[in-house]
Amino acid sequence: MQFKSIIGQKTLINKLITGYNENRIAHTQLFLGNEGSGALPVAIAFAQFLNCTNKRNNDSCGECPSCVKFEKFAHPDLHFYFPTATTRSVKKDPRSSLFLVEWRDYLTENNAYITLNGWYEHLGTGNKQGYIRKDDANELIGKLALKAYEGEYKIVIFWMVERMNETASNKLLKTLEEPPDSTIIILIGEKYEQLLPTIRSRSQLFKVPKLSDNDIASQLIKEGTENTRAEDIAILANGNWNLAKEISNDIEDTQFNCINFRKWLRLCFQPKDYIELLKFNQEIAKTGREKQKSFFNYGLEVVHNAILHNHNSSEKVKKAGEELDFSRKFAPFINEVNRVEMYTALNQAIYHIERNAHAGILFSDLSFTLVDLILKGRKNVAGK
Ligand SMILES: [Zn+2]
Numbered sequence: 001m002q003f004k005s006i007i008g009q010k011t012l013i014n015k016l017i018t019g020y021n022e023n024r025i026a027h028t029q030l031f032l033g034n035e036g037s038g039a040l041p042v043a044i045a046f047a048q049f050l051n052c053t054n055k056r057n058n059d060s061c062g063e064c065p066s067c068v069k070f071e072k073f074a075h076p077d078l079h080f081y082f083p084t085a086t087t088r089s090v091k092k093d094p095r096s097s098l099f100l101v102e103w104r105d106y107l108t109e110n111n112a113y114i115t116l117n118g119w120y121e122h123l124g125t126g127n128k129q130g131y132i133r134k135d136d137a138n139e140l141i142g143k144l145a146l147k148a149y150e151g152e153y154k155i156v157i158f159w160m161v162e163r164m165n166e167t168a169s170n171k172l173l174k175t176l177e178e179p180p181d182s183t184i185i186i187l188i189g190e191k192y193e194q195l196l197p198t199i200r201s202r203s204q205l206f207k208v209p210k211l212s213d214n215d216i217a218s219q220l221i222k223e224g225t226e227n228t229r230a231e232d233i234a235i236l237a238n239g240n241w242n243l244a245k246e247i248s249n250d251i252e253d254t255q256f257n258c259i260n261f262r263k264w265l266r267l268c269f270q271p272k273d274y275i276e277l278l279k280f281n282q283e284i285a286k287t288g289r290e291k292q293k294s295f296f297n298y299g300l301e302v303v304h305n306a307i308l309h310n311h312n313s314s315e316k317v318k319k320a321g322e323e324l325d326f327s328r329k330f331a332p333f334i335n336e337v338n339r340v341e342m343y344t345a346l347n348q349a350i351y352h353i354e355r356n357a358h359a360g361i362l363f364s365d366l367s368f369t370l371v372d373l374i375l376k377g378r379k380n381v382a383g384k
Helices: 008-019 039-051 065-073 096-110 116-123 134-144 165-178 197-201 213-220 227-237 241-269 274-285 289-310 323-332 339-356 359-383
Strands: 027-030 077-080 155-160 183-189 204-208
Touching: 008 039, 008 204, 027 039, 039 065, 039 155, 039 183, 077 134, 096 116, 096 134, 134 155, 134 165, 134 213, 165 183, 165 197, 213 227, 213 241, 227 241, 241 274, 241 289, 241 323, 241 359, 274 289, 274 359, 289 323, 289 339, 323 359, 339 359
Parallel strands: 027 183, 027 204, 077 155, 155 183
Antiparallel strands: none
16 A cells, blocks of 8 residues: 555654654554554555655655555565454464455455454454454564565554453563564554553554544545535544445445335336346346345335334334335335235345355346235235
8 A cells, every 4th residue: 555545644644754764763653543544554555665665755656566565465574463263264273374365355355444343244253352362472473583574674563452462462572672673563453541551651652543524525535426425424424434435335225225126116016028127137136245135135124114104103214205205105015915925035035145046046036026926915905
């Protein structure tokens, strides 16, 4: 990562560059910042800058052999330690080095703006909390005993250092106190009060402030969000880029689901045109698994809202505008003769999507089920 791809944080970045230019870089640094402030991306960009062989304009070049490796988070002198736990593939003695592939993938997917929960989910740790452990400490001590591999600096980044357990931190006391020559240790944490005092006392503190609304809005606009919406999201995100992304994705998903679910129901309501319906199925089957799950979940919501409308509880339907209108109009056709089956069919679809079912077949199958179920609901209405 280059400094230029970091969201905001200009003051901190300038401070780091000045420190480098004046030849005073602390050996052990603590980057303290809330989730979504970008402490990890700044640390990685700083590490890349330090080892870049062609620095210019106060940034790394992004092109030299060192930068190319850093851009992939895979430079031999860049060492990452982060919380791990047992997973389906690592059943005992978890430690960072066993999860480097997953770690690099996760960083790449998110441009290094990551969260602890997101990481646990990516790893598949279940409900287990992760730790930075004794084995991590031992491996690091071993690695640091070797000379710098190819870069000018060896950089060690500990992410979420509050998750370092006491055994690990005791083993690392000396290393943190006085790392070997040309070694920079960057500790990244969110909650100062949760850090072991031994860690606090051995590092130079850099505060990573939360992002300004302006920083977040500009980045969203850069990524294609419309201006007013970007500003609204920025206010809700409260300086947290990860939250901003989450809100923005939710809005996109809801819009997508709302438009397409309505279209689907319309096509299933009066299926004169099966070609159109099949075309729709093929289109929606092309979207990713998460999107399909969210689509079916939206469908469950539609069924749920229909039941509320039909039981004189429309005030509990949390929809507005067109969405509310649609759910009210459609509600009568989801009634006592088909609502359970509809619920079950959508739930089963989610179940099968999670197990990698063929989306095209699944959507066609479900469309035909819906055609039948809606017809049943319509007959029930007509017979009343
Ligand atoms: Zn470079």
